[in-house]
Amino acid sequence: MSPGVHTIAVIGTGKIGELVLSGLLRSGWPADRLLATARRPARAEELSGRYGVRVVENLVAVEEAEVLAVAVKPQDAAALLDEIGPKVPADKLVISLCAGLPTSFFNRRLPEGTPVVRVMTNTPALVDEAMTAISAGPHATGAHLGLAEEMFKPLGATVRVPESQQDAVTALSGSGPAYFYLLVEAMIDAGILLGLPRQVAHELIVQTAIGSAVMLRDSGEHPVKLREAVTSPAGTTISAVRELEKHGVRAALLAALEAARDRARELAGQAD
Ligand SMILES: NC(=O)C1=CN([C@@H]2O[C@H](COP(=O)(O)OP(=O)(O)OC[C@H]3O[C@@H](n4cnc5c(N)ncnc54)[C@H](OP(=O)(O)O)[C@@H]3O)[C@@H](O)[C@H]2O)C=CC1
Numbered sequence: 001m002s003p004g005v006h007t008i009a010v011i012g013t014g015k016i017g018e019l020v021l022s023g024l025l026r027s028g029w030p031a032d033r034l035l036a037t038a039r040r041p042a043r044a045e046e047l048s049g050r051y052g053v054r055v056v057e058n059l060v061a062v063e064e065a066e067v068l069a070v071a072v073k074p075q076d077a078a079a080l081l082d083e084i085g086p087k088v089p090a091d092k093l094v095i096s097l098c099a100g101l102p103t104s105f106f107n108r109r110l111p112e113g114t115p116v117v118r119v120m121t122n123t124p125a126l127v128d129e130a131m132t133a134i135s136a137g138p139h140a141t142g143a144h145l146g147l148a149e150e151m152f153k154p155l156g157a158t159v160r161v162p163e164s165q166q167d168a169v170t171a172l173s174g175s176g177p178a179y180f181y182l183l184v185e186a187m188i189d190a191g192i193l194l195g196l197p198r199q200v201a202h203e204l205i206v207q208t209a210i211g212s213a214v215m216l217r218d219s220g221e222h223p224v225k226l227r228e229a230v231t232s233p234a235g236t237t238i239s240a241v242r243e244l245e246k247h248g249v250r251a252a253l254l255a256a257l258e259a260a261r262d263r264a265r266e267l268a269g270q271a272d
């Protein structure tokens with residue numbers, strides 16, 4: 001892939017497609033080098049009004065863009081590829097954001113040799129704090145991975161992983177924000193149980209989550225060490241930790257992430 005600013009089309013601009021589109025614009029990617037597609041006219045109007053980018057038919061995007069970022073649901077990917085697959089010249093880069101779908105799913109439906117890069121990002125892309133994992137399919141080169149990194153680095157952190165790890169990545173960081181939100185929601189409820197006003201409980205827990213996350217990132221300490229520093233002998237924290245262990249929170253997380261990984265595998269089977 002030649003250097004320079006490429007035209008990128010986001011195909012299927014729902015939640016994740018919009019995050020990518022808005023993130024690229026924030027990072028300075030020129031609006032006239034971005035295209036979006038949507039299947040509902042009202043959504044197309046909303047996107048062009050909000051971002052000032054052209055919203056076009058899928059086949060127009062395929063013709064005009066060098067990079068096709070596919071952000072439809074895995075269940076919609078086969079129908080999309082039935083439509084566009086035969087029309088995609090083999091020198092375009094296809095970036096899949098779809099959970100579960102291997103690059104082979106795309107390569108089976110695209111001209112021989114089409115480079116496909118598989119990406120798993122997450123919703124904190126909205127605040128430039130995404131975690132994005134990037135893998136090369138069989139025809140993708142270092143330059144293709146480099147371009148994917150150029151697109152996603154401004155949205156947060158990026159990491160390259162072998163494609164065989166992408167279902168596990170999806171379970172950890174792709175779905176990960178949901179687990180933290182669930183924990184926060186439950187801790188706010190606990191504040192209500194203990195008699196705090198909801199707004200106060202919300203503020204206490206959200207700031208505690210932010211402080212803990214920043215310490216995890218910036219201190220370089222292992223989470224065990226950070227937890228031990230909070231856990232005083234015969235104190236309050238250890239009483240809570242005992243209850244968490246008694247209720248199997250650790251085992252629940254192990255099982256939950258395994259279920260998410262398994263579901264990613266199932267999605268691939270069902271999409272075919
Ligand atoms: N949500 C998340 O946190 C994450 C999602 N992902 C992955 O990103 C992908 C998108 O997920 P998400 O954004 O949540 O889903 P959404 O349903 O919000 O977005 C998908 C969009 O694709 C559109 N679409 C479907 N088929 C076509 C088509 N043939 N042509 C044009 N547009 C089409 C849909 O249109 P319509 O509105 O008409 O249905 C919808 O707007 C999925 O594959 C998911 O696995 C990855 C990481 C995180």
Ligand SMILES: O=C(O)[C@@H]1CCC=N1
Pocket residue numbers: 099170174175
């Ligand atoms: O729940 C899902 O399937 C998508 C993929 C990762 C996060 N959300």
